[in-house]
Amino acid sequence: MKIWENYQVDHINRLEPHAHFSTFPTKEKALINENKYTHAFKNLNGLWKFLLVDAPEYSPSKFYEPDFDTGEMADIKVPGNWQVQGYGKMHYSDLWYNFPINPPYVPTENPTGIYKRQFMIDDSFEGKKMILRFCGVDSAFHVWINGHEIGYSKGARNEAEFDITEFVHKESANDLTVRVYQWSDGTYLEDQDMWWLSGIFRDVELLGVPFEGLNDFKVIADLDDEYKNGLLDLSFTFRQEKGQHIEVELRDRSGKMVLSQQITDGQTSFHAEIPNVAHWTAETPELYQLLISVYEGEKLIEVIPQKVGFRNIRLAGDVFLVNGIAIKFKGVNRHDYNPRNGRVVSKEEIEQDIILMKQFNINAIRTSHYPASSYLYELCDEYGMYVIDETDLECHGFELTGKYDWISNDPKWETAYVSRMVRMIERDKNHPSILMWSLGNESAFGTNFVKMTEVAKEMDPTRLVHYEGDFEVEAADIYSTMYTWLEHPTKKPLMKTVIEESKKPHILCEYGHAMGNGPGNLKDYQDLFYAHEKLQGGFIWEWFDHGIESYTETGEKYYRYGGDFGDDPSNKDFCIDGMLMPDRTPSPSLYEYKKVIEPIQTTAIDLKTGEIELLSRFDFQNLQIFDLYYSIFEDETLIEDGTIALPSIPAREKIKMTLPYHLDFIPKPGASYFLHISYQLKATTTYAPKGYELASANFELPIKTAGIEVIPSGSLQVEQSETSLSVTGANFTIAFDTVRGTLLELIRNGQKIIERGPKFTMWRAPISNDMEIIDEMKKEHFLHLEHEIVSSFEWKKTDHSVQVSVQTINSTTNSAWHYKCTYTYTICGSGDILFNLEGIPSGKIDTAPDMLPRLGVTMHVNKEMNQVKYLGRGPRENYADSKEAGYLGVYNSTVEDMFTNYVVPQASGNRMDTRWAAWIDDRGQGLFAANNDGFNFSTSYYEECDLDNAKHTCDLAKRDYVVVNLDYKQNALGSYSCGQWQLEKYRTTFEKFNLSFRLTGFNAKEVGAVALSHEDLTSLF
Missing domain, CATH: 2.60.120.260 (Galactose-binding domain-like)
Structure with missing residues (x-):
């Protein structure tokens, strides 16, 4: 053999x-x-x-x-x-x-x-x-x-x-x-x-x-039952027994000696109790410096340094405790990965990872699905990161053979299984950051895993054993599941079963599949974790996109993925599933996760008086490490701010406090007022500078004033031909195609602003989390093949306006269901266009899809209008199930930056709860869209078909116009590439809708977008 x-x-x-x-x-x-x-x-x-x-x-x-x-x-x-x-x-x-x-x-x-x-x-x-x-x-x-x-x-x-x-x-x-x-x-x-x-x-x-030195040593740094004193146990083995003796010294963080002990000849173990030790946790990574000196007689043979952290891990019914607290994992799965060097990563890269994780409130790593480089554990000890250390073991390919446990349940393979776990435990055993040993991943279950558990417990009874494949929790200490559904259309969701029936602690070792634009539902999961003590958090899949850095013939950088190298079979872009893009850019989902797991939850009690409630989501750390910085904005203008040092607030406690702001000013008509709260570090830490924000909150203040009432006026001329209608005012022209029922263009002061007006759409380019339903969307419902059939085009002129009404039937190829739509344009003498679109579900309604990608309109705007200003949720994209990090305010951006450049092009850039948005060129000419009830909007240089057809960023070619999407509703993201699909409450369905907004061409040198937003034209809708 x-x-x-x-x-x-x-x-x-x-x-x-x-x-x-x-x-x-x-x-x-x-x-x-x-x-x-x-x-x-x-x-x-x-x-x-x-x-x-x-x-x-x-x-x-x-x-x-x-x-x-x-x-x-x-x-x-x-x-x-x-x-x-x-x-x-x-x-x-x-x-x-x-x-x-x-x-x-x-x-x-x-x-x-x-x-x-x-x-x-x-x-x-x-x-x-x-x-x-x-x-x-x-x-x-x-x-x-x-x-x-x-x-x-x-x-x-x-x-x-x-x-x-x-x-x-x-x-x-x-x-x-x-x-x-x-x-x-x-x-x-x-x-x-x-x-x-x-x-x-x-x-x-x-x-x-x-030759006479130590071959190995083991450190157990535990706590007594009162979590007060440290229990230090050391054991040693020599390469050669030659009568050596050992001196042990232990110093705290300040360098103070807390233990100095001579260990006599022949003694291979040692126990000491250290009074009042500082505890190691991910929030308070207190480390002691241990020096082990080996002597032969008076001769110093060697000195071995080892960082020591005192902490206790134990099971207590249906929870596991760290230092007596049922902690919550706020974790990620992490591979060793580099887009240029493959699985080669340096200590510096690992340190960058951990610093970034700490800055985004992540407190735990699962080393999926093998032991990481030894550097990682040293850094997790130092910076504070809980670790599930996973054995280099996965037999996933057997799943499709009908005999998933082919070798996992074959005792002849026991040595191969056990050896991998033993080597991991022996190498990493002295790191306080490791809370659990994981037996591997996706390898079914069988006798070899039972043996691995027995050996792990024998080698290290101080830590817990994890293995997700132990579905009945026969051997593992933790009930671990993956991508566990919160709701299901036909059966009881597993998360509900876990809550009601599980007798062991539960974690989601993988959830929130971070593939492309997504995942959604992170807050829904986190709310459950907080609500049930036995649900002890989870680990997002995963940290890093595994794209391979590549260049086109013209030198443009892009990232290749599975199938791009002729590799067959391949899971294609399934490796592009991280919260960190290959160039180390944090994805919008990482900001969402940071918000969802932030250490302070802020609730408004009375915003008129400034009363708020703070709830600590720390398990150990006191909130007095933060300063609270508050700022009040009138639209985009800062009008008041201040800083408060937080008082002592123990972990998991809440307090009420009053911010000392004043709302006794005279509000500006039509303006919006926002309170932003930022919790910033009082002092520089190992992972972030003084002033770094770890938590935040945002509220709209209860200051409402009527806008400036504006009654548009001006004379209008109308010209009609067989196929067109033209409406002209003092400095503008608006043209329609009467056959297609389309607004063709808006020209203001000789410059074309709108190059194609609003057109109803139900389609958005598929996102990675749509991968399981793309065939249904495209091959069953043909949602990407939209048709608009004009039933009638009518218009009439009043004293100061022209009203255009277009009746249409909107559906997709071969569909018996459709929308009956009515477009209404009220063109004012001032050039304002008051737009309304009503959609009524019709036809064979029961054959319509359960879920639609969007309900809205798409437009084309002059490509020179590349500056974007808006009042809505920002600054990054947000969706119905991923909007916690989207704060209401006025934001300035560009068309370029409003687009998220995912490795695999897909729909992106949505902003929810938008009240107004403006596109402006470098001379101040612009287009303004507003609706006080709020809408979704996104903008880019690409049509949905461009995003759908492109496989890589380098395949995208910018259009010579700006694409603008204004939506009544945009579908949620979900995590259905691997996990929970869109929850019912977040879905866009085949429903009746009404979308209204004002469209105004303007010159920012005459009136700015913010001032336009203060105008009140509601009486004309």
Whole structure:
């Protein structure tokens, strides 16, 4: 049997797993804790020689020998995935194995990468045990040093170490050869939702460590039952037993020594109680510095630094507690990912991730679906982030075989399963940020998971065990589900069942599929989490879009996804599902999530007097870390502001307070007044500067004044031909096509403002979360193929206006249901157009779709009018089920910025509760649209068909006009790409509607948009 197909062989000569730590010659260097200052260290990253062959058997003869001619080999970067460096084939799939399922066998054509490099060692390695560490290699590999086979390992996202001491030359160059197999029996356990990427993708390191030093140590930093004193338990194993003894020192954050203890010869464990310790939580990541010094007699052998956080994790009925509190996970699932380098990520990138998460109120990470780089856990300890550490194990492709538990329930595979979990626990066991060990993902359930749980509990009884695939919660401590529905049309939704029946704590290990424009319903989930103690939060899928950075022939950057490389089968753009776009731009959904999980919930009690209520959503932290900054706006003008230092408000408590603003001014007729509250950090933290906003609130103040009554006047001339109608006033002309019933254009002062008037539409370009219903929308209801049939076109002239009425039938191809629509235009002598559209459901109503993408109109506006000002929800896009971060106010933007440039083009940019919007060119000429009852609007340079047809951003070509959508209602987003579809209360349905608004051409040098909004023309509607 080929060794890369022998699932009974977990490794050859790989060292036993242990905690990831560094060893230093002195305490001073240990406190610096950089690799440069260790006993001996050599990073072997860089350019290696590389050869890719079609199968291991095609490897050149004696390729592992030092004198092998590398002249024909290419250069490749390590760490790196060979596919993103131009070798082999890029392939993305969420589910399928890329070969026949016949475990443990893999394809004969098994792309194999041969890596070679040379290295020298210096005097620092003299007298040291030399360990070669591979931090991540996909999928399995052999290692040779100077022609000697050192060993073999698999388990792609686990560290592998080999003792190479006896094979290393001290005085001359050493030859290192690694042969990596793309497919191995381990691949059956590595079918995660991500790009199939191979090679040495994490650091390669040469360590020189004392023979007499520690091989491993374990830290348990717990709390007593009163959550007051710290319980410190240490255990040690030596590489060689030679009568060493240990000195333990523990210092708090200020550097104060809280423990100094000599551990006598032969003692391998130690217990101490530390009074009144500071607790570690994600909100208060209090860390102590532990130094473990190893002596042989009086000789200092090594010093090992380790950060320690005291916290307690336990089950209590149907909740789990951290330091006695049933916390809420406000989490994300995170892959290691970089759009240029694949699965290669640096410590700096990981730190950027965690800082950004903290700035967006995220407090938890699930390492989907494998252990992350060791850097992540150090940073989570330091910054404060709860972690579910997940085993490198997923067998998703078996789901479609009818025998999902094919190998999960086969005891012969037990070693392969258990080994991966043991290696994860041993490496990461000393990190306080880790609350749970996860057994893997989407691999059914069976005897091997039962065994994994037993071993995990034996190794570490202080943490909880998680596994979503344990549907009956036979072994896991937590009832974990994915994409759990809040409502369902035909059966009781699982979330309701969990609330009513579950006897164990519940988390959503995946929910809120952040694919493209979405997800919706985040507030609905969070409200449930807060309402039920047993619902302890969840993890959004996922953090990062997995797009591959690419360039067109003209140098335009865009991102490719599954199927763009000829990869088949592929789940296409299913990898573009993050809250962070590939260029690290936060998506609108990340701002929505930040708002939904913010630490302060603000309720207005009496806005006339400034009385509000603050509810802390922290589990531990006091709200006195914030200043409250309030500001009052008259439309867009700041008229009053102030800052208040928040008093002591314990976690989960609420208080009432009064803001010292004054509303005794004379309000301006027709103006709108808004109160904005911003909760800002009083002091700089590790993740954000002083003044950074973590929570906010927005209210419209109860100040209502009538607008300035305006009675439009002016003479109008009307000209009619067989197919057109023209209405002319003092400085404008409006033209209609009487056959199609369409407003053709509005010309003001010789400049065309409207290039095509309002036209009813039910269609918006599909969003990623529509993926499961696109066929229904397009192939059953043909919603993208709209028809408007004009029944009548009539007009009449009054003293100061012309009224145009158009009756239409609006429907789609082959549909027996339709809208009877009435367009009414009242054209005033001033040039104002008062527009009304009424739609009445008609025809075979029972054949209409349950849900419509939108009900509204679309228009074309002069492309020069690219400046946008509006009063509505902003500043980013918002929808019925994703509007918490959309605050009412006056915003200034551009047509360009109103469009969200998703990797896969789709509908975007909607703004709800809009009262008015204006498009203005650089000379002040503009178009104004208003309706005090509110409407939805969006604007871009693209028609819906452009967005629908484009596969990438580079496929989009701007129209030579601005597209304006003014909607009565826009459908919600949902999360139906994976999860809950649009909730009933947020849906746009086949319903009666009436959409009215004022359209006015204007010149901002005569009157601004804000001033226009103060005018009252309601008597004319």
